[in-house]
Amino acid sequence: MSNHPYSPRDLILPDFTPNLRSVSDVHAWNGAATFLVMYGIWVLAGRSSLKLSKTDKWLMIWWAVSGLIHIIHEGYWLFSPEFYKDKSGNYFAEVWKEYCKGDSRYASRHSAVVGIEGIAVIIVGPASLFAVYAIAKGKSYSYILQLALALVQFYGSTLYFITAFLEGDNFAMDRDHYYKYFIAQGGTWLLFPALIIIRCWKKISAACEFQDQKKAKFY
């Protein structure tokens, strides 16, 4: 008999401790914190000396929210291999115990997941917050920075899914958590980065073309 609810059933997690909070409690705190960050960035962006477009404000929100998730949530996980033993009701431990219902590789510390998350925590997280600043200040390198970060997020998420599928796609405890957590939440990190890649690619191509044309004219 397994002492945890996760799949596969033969996964061994000594001293696993179930969550103290309810599922809706964990989601509510997450939702409230996300909403606060979104609201704060929207207000800050409105005060910028530049007239930022709505798209730019939403991009600042994406990089702030995803950057903070990389640093805080994923950072906690990266350095807490025994989070599933937590008995104190630590909020982040409870978030990850809940997410493991959709992908137990976060409990078993699958090497590809640790690698992808390690890069996200150490490189992508801080650089995402820097992208918020770059957009707010209208820096020339803002598009290329966003393109690079979105590519890393997109590639990481692609590998996240491919490795699960190649190993039998049996890491969710039921269909419900499979779709809600693994597919929908994981898919978020494919969808938004893809949109950002397309937008930045167009912007950068246009700038390179502009330069080529001007230089062809004058020199």
Added chain:
Amino acid sequence: MSNHPYSPRDLILPDFTPNLRSVSDVHAWNGAATFLVMYGIWVLAGRSSLKLSKTDKWLMIWWAVSGLIHIIHEGYWLFSPEFYKDKSGNYFAEVWKEYCKGDSRYASRHSAVVGIEGIAVIIVGPASLFAVYAIAKGKSYSYILQLALALVQFYGSTLYFITAFLEGDNFAMDRDHYYKYFIAQGGTWLLFPALIIIRCWKKISAACEFQDQKKAKFY
């Protein structure tokens, strides 16, 4: 008693068949083919209507050689899970049986390696050959295409190393093959992409800055 020379010793490879060719034979064919491609690209680049810089010619060589390796060598591997059983002396089977001395995950089909190689074969390979064309024709999108491809190569290689280290770094049969194949050959796919990322980043930043300045002046 294991029927293969690879590490770890408990890796099971039914019907493993040792190479028919000598090690130097396998390396010689690889070296000759690489040299031919390099020479061909250098000659072709010299005939371009644009006056291509030496750096651009070397970049064309990188994308041609690495694109062909992605498509041909890695493509063969991706679709030949039983290459280690080959008794016919197939050149590509022998290349991979030799490389497995430095990293047996190519024989055991480690999921992270299959994921990284799958993306390399299907996306990066064809797009790398397209980059050769884009450089030769002086296309405006050449820098952003190269940046995106180099980032994917760099990130893929980083994960290639991280996953091996996390799983005990015990996939080479001896120190000699560890350094020659795993570290040196694997490291090639970190070094050159890193140089290309830095160069393209500078070029694109300059173009974006140029556009910002011109537009600030005229509008």
